[in-house]
Each structure stands twice: as C-alpha cells, then as structure tokens.
Amino acid sequence: MKAHRYHSAADRAAREVNYDGLVGSTHNYSGLAYGNVAAMQHRLSESNPRAAVLQGLGKMKLLSDLGVMQAVLPPHERPHIRTLRRLGFRGTDAEIVASTAREAPDLLAACYSSSSMWTANAATVSPSADSADRRVHFTPANLVSHFHRSIEGGFTATLLQSIFPDEALFAHHASLPSAVQFADEGAANHVRLCSAHGSKGIEVLVYGRKAFPADDQGSTRFPARQTLEASQAIERLHTLDPRRTLFVRQNPVAIDAGVFHNDVIAVGNENVLFFHSMAFADSSLVIKVLKERFAETCGNELLMMEVTQDRVSLDEAVKSYLFNSQIVSLVDGSMCLVAPIECAELHNPRIVLEELIAQSNPLKQVVYVDLRQSMKNGGGPACLRLRVVLTPEELARSHRGVLFSERLYDTLVSWALRHYRDRLYPRELVDPTLLDETRTCLDELTQILGLGSIYDFQRSGM
Numbered sequence: 001m002k003a004h005r006y007h008s009a010a011d012r013a014a015r016e017v018n019y020d021g022l023v024g025s026t027h028n029y030s031g032l033a034y035g036n037v038a039a040m041q042h043r044l045s046e047s048n049p050r051a052a053v054l055q056g057l058g059k060m061k062l063l064s065d066l067g068v069m070q071a072v073l074p075p076h077e078r079p080h081i082r083t084l085r086r087l088g089f090r091g092t093d094a095e096i097v098a099s100t101a102r103e104a105p106d107l108l109a110a111c112y113s114s115s116s117m118w119t120a121n122a123a124t125v126s127p128s129a130d131s132a133d134r135r136v137h138f139t140p141a142n143l144v145s146h147f148h149r150s151i152e153g154g155f156t157a158t159l160l161q162s163i164f165p166d167e168a169l170f171a172h173h174a175s176l177p178s179a180v181q182f183a184d185e186g187a188a189n190h191v192r193l194c195s196a197h198g199s200k201g202i203e204v205l206v207y208g209r210k211a212f213p214a215d216d217q218g219s220t221r222f223p224a225r226q227t228l229e230a231s232q233a234i235e236r237l238h239t240l241d242p243r244r245t246l247f248v249r250q251n252p253v254a255i256d257a258g259v260f261h262n263d264v265i266a267v268g269n270e271n272v273l274f275f276h277s278m279a280f281a282d283s284s285l286v287i288k289v290l291k292e293r294f295a296e297t298c299g300n301e302l303l304m305m306e307v308t309q310d311r312v313s314l315d316e317a318v319k320s321y322l323f324n325s326q327i328v329s330l331v332d333g334s335m336c337l338v339a340p341i342e343c344a345e346l347h348n349p350r351i352v353l354e355e356l357i358a359q360s361n362p363l364k365q366v367v368y369v370d371l372r373q374s375m376k377n378g379g380g381p382a383c384l385r386l387r388v389v390l391t392p393e394e395l396a397r398s399h400r401g402v403l404f405s406e407r408l409y410d411t412l413v414s415w416a417l418r419h420y421r422d423r424l425y426p427r428e429l430v431d432p433t434l435l436d437e438t439r440t441c442l443d444e445l446t447q448i449l450g451l452g453s454i455y456d457f458q459r460s461g462m
Contacts, residue, residue, distance in 0.1 A: 013392055014129070014198025016329070017069045018385040019163075019402070020060050021122070022412070023053040024075030024114030025419060025441050026434065029377060030106075030426045032113055032148045035222035037258035037318055038378035044427075045376075049114075050420035052373035054413065056117070056384055059369050061409050063338065066367075067331045070404035072412070073163075073386070074445050076116040076155050077455040078438060079429075083111055083151050093457075094432045101430035110148035112429045117374065118383040120263055121149065121186040122156045124234050127389035128169070129200050130192075132239035135171045136164065136394060139237055141186030142175040145225040150178065155454075162451055166397040173237045176230055181211035184230040187386055188261035191268040193290070195298040197329070197389045202293050203240055205231035206262035206280075208250045218252035218281075225260060226250075244297050246289065249281040257314040263382050265317060269327035269335060271298070272362060274305040276317050303361055312348045320349040324380030327363070334364040340380045344368045401450030411448055419444070 031043025140156040143149035153175040164170040176182040194201025208224025266275035294302035325339040343349040419441035
C-alpha cells in the first residue's frame with residue numbers, strides 16, 4: 001500500500017467539514033429506540049445534559065486542534081409543540097405539556113427527545129465532485145422507523161438551507177415520502193470512499209431490507225431500518241453515477257445483534273474502510289466489488305481493514321462502538337482514528353486498535369474520547385457528526401457563524417454552563433420550567449451562531 005497522498009491541488013483544496021450536533025438541554029434516557037441496545041438498557045435512568053454537551057464540545061475541540069475543520073449544528077426545538085398540536089392537544093404551550101404528560105406520557109417523551117444530536121442521521125450528503133450537476137446535494141432523512149425521530153426532517157431541511165443557501169452551489173431535496181417503503185436513516189448508512197476528499201469517489205449506500213417484496217426483511221429480532229428503495233432514490237436525486245454507486249445490504253445477523261445502522265459496524269475515510277467481517281451480507285462479494293470499483297474510479301488500491309468475529313465479537317463491537325469511531329485526514333497526509341473511551345477499556349477492541357496503528361498504513365494514531373452520556377443512548381463519535389466535503393468557493397458561500405473556533409468553543413462552554421441542568425430524569429419532562437429553560441437556551445444560541453429566528457417559538461413569540 002502506497003502512502004496516502006493527495007492527487008492534485010484541486011483535491012487538496014476541498015475540505016471535509018464535520019458538522020457536529022450540539023446536545024440539547026433536554027438530553028434524557030427515555031429508551032425510545034427499539035433495536036438500539038444501549039438506549040434500551042439505560043431507559044428511565046438519570047442523564048446529565050450539562051456533561052453531555054460539554055463532552056460533545058470537547059470532541060469538537062479535539063478535532064479542531066488536530067487541524068480538522070469543524071462546525072456546529074444547533075439542537076432542534078424541544079418539546080416539539082407543533083407536533084402535539086397536530087395530535088389534538090390544545091391550550092398554551094405549558095398547558096399542552098401538562099395535558100400530554102397526563103394523557104400520553106410516552107408521547108411527551110418522544111416530543112422532548114434530543115436525538116437530533118446524532119447528526120449522522122440528519123441527512124445524506126453528496127459532494128459536488130460526485131454529482132452530475134457539480135453541486136453539493138442534501139436530502140434530509142425521513143427517519144420514519146421511529147416517531148421521535150420522524151419529526152426532525154422539517155427543521156433539518158430549514159437548518160441546512162440556512163447554512164448552505166446558494167442554489168447555484170447547493171441542491172436541497174425534500175425528505176423521501178414518509179412511508180416505511182422509503183425509510184431513510186441518512187448518512188449513518190452512507191460511506192464515501194475516494195483518493196482525496198475533493199476527487200471523484202464511490203458512494204456506498206447500505207440498506208437493511210427491501211420494501212418490495214414486503215416479505216424480504218432479513219433480520220428477525222430487531223427491525224431493519226433503511227430500505228433499498230430509499231437508497232436508490234438518493235442515487236437518483238443526487239445525480240450520482242451508477243458506476244460509482246454501490247448498494248450494499250447489511251448482515252441481518254448484525255442487525256439482530258444491535259447494529260441498527262451501518263456506522264455501528266463500519267467506517268470509511270478516503271482510501272480506508274475499517275469494518276467488521278459480519279457487517280455486510282455476502283461479505284466476500286462486497287469486498288471484491290468495492291476493490292474493483294475503487295480501483296476503476298480512483299486509480300489506486302482501497303485499504304480494507306477487516307476485523308473478524310474471533311478478534312472482536314459482534315457483541316463487543318456494539319458494546320464498545322469500535323466501528324463508530326471517526327477516521328479523519330490530517331494535514332500531513334496521515335489519518336487519526338477518534339474512538340470512544342470504551343474501546344480503551346475493553347481488551348479486544350484496544351488490542352485491535354494498537355495493532356492497526358503499528359502497521360504500515362495511513363492510520364498513524366488513535367485518540368480516545370469520553371462521550372459516555374451519548375454512548376448510553378447509543379451514539380458514539382461518528383454518530384455526532386455530519387460530514388460535508390466543500391470546495392473553497394462552497395465553504396465561502398456557506399454560513400460561517402457555525403464554524404468552530406477557540407473563541408466559539410469558549411462561548412459555547414459558558415453558554416452551556418449557564419443553561420444546562422446537571423441531572424434529568426424522564427419523569428421530570430413535565431416540569432413547566434424546563435420548557436422555558438430550553439427556549440431561553442436556544443434563543444441565545446441562535447444569536448451566538450448568527451442563525452436568526454429559526455425556531456417556531458421565536459417566530460410566534462416566547
């Protein structure tokens with residue numbers, strides 16, 4: 001394997017920006033996601049929203065200090081009063097929260113969920129290098145597999161359009177139809193492989209089941225979320241080249257072990273794919289085709305870092321979130337793997353990572369991060385970011401108020417310390433002061449980020 005190198009000045013000029021979701025002030029463990037083992041295990045336990053947001057900010061600062069371009073996405077407005085009004089609840093916002101708590105407490109928990117923090121689910125993004133019209137394409141995920149996530153798409157679209165407004169450079173698509181046949185989970189099931197971020201690449205769209213015929217479900221314990229039909233629609237919308245787009249099926253055995261998204265079992269960056277041997281159905285064929293398509297498109301070899309079941313079991317992979325690590329490219333051409341601290345504490349994942357960085361490959365270092373508050377709800381480093389490759393012109397035309405800096409970090413830490421509680425139980429969501437706290441918090445945040453009045457409560461008056 002040749003050392004990692006950029007192929008041209010144009011390739012080098014394009015940057016991958018990690019847009020990380022800020023953890024919301026209503027971060028709690030209501031256990032809403034069936035099939036997400038961690039979320040199910042920690043249901044109804046105490047959370048610490050303040051620690052959660054500070055842990056997320058700490059990861060952003062770490063990546064920024066490594067020279068990786070970093071940006072911030074604000075939380076969604078919670079509770080989502082508009083949804084409760086659509087479902088027939090009436091009165092003032094505070095009265096709606098109170099009546100929902102009495103009549104449908106599980107529904108209130110769903111509308112208070114801060115799961116938008118996992119922005120890998122927010123949308124699928126294709127860079128201009130891959131699209132026929134040479135624009136960056138965004139499709140917000142419909143997330144119909146879970147109600148609490150299905151209410152995110154509208155605001156995600158508003159937010160992305162606010163940050164990337166220039167229609168000449170950015171193409172914004174509506175979420176796919178809100179039907180189980182087109183269930184779309186966003187970038188958590190999307191891997192882009194390339195020689196360098198700015199060059200043409202191959203886009204791997206991973207799905208769990210086929211909608212037609214309806215009996216082709218695969219997994220038996222937990223439901224498969226992403227459909228092939230949704231992934232095929234993304235290819236068409238993003239004007240992708242069929243020769244450089246692969247549809248790969250998740251292994252149903254992995255789904256039943258708690259691998260609800262592909263990013264729990266595989267991660268790619270440029271010419272590196274780090275994955276578990278049980279990640280894909282018909283794995284040997286997938287590996288063969290990936291190598292062939294990569295060589296055809298990129299002109300060099302794809303480095304496949306495969307971890308077998310005897311090295312790290314599926315259960316260990318889910319417990320440690322080894323493959324939900326981030327792999328990022330550094331300015332010197334090497335790569336760094338950012339892993340959950342749990343990987344350092346568990347023997348087999350730690351040994352695998354130590355062996356990887358000792359080998360001759362672009363991966364030169366591993367950094368461990370403490371994201372325990374997110375991990376208890378089933379979200380590791382890779383869950384917290386949406387990857388967007390931008391040319392210098394595209395970056396200049398995007399909203400720069402969300403770009404991470406030392407100054408913004410200090411401001412956001414101070415903001416979080418003022419507004420976030422240090423403990424929260426799901427049963428406390430009925431607290432009327434929490435509604436006011438979250439709105440005050442978000443109102444100040446939009447001013448910090450220069451985003452204007454993007455929330456419903458700001459448009460209607462607090």
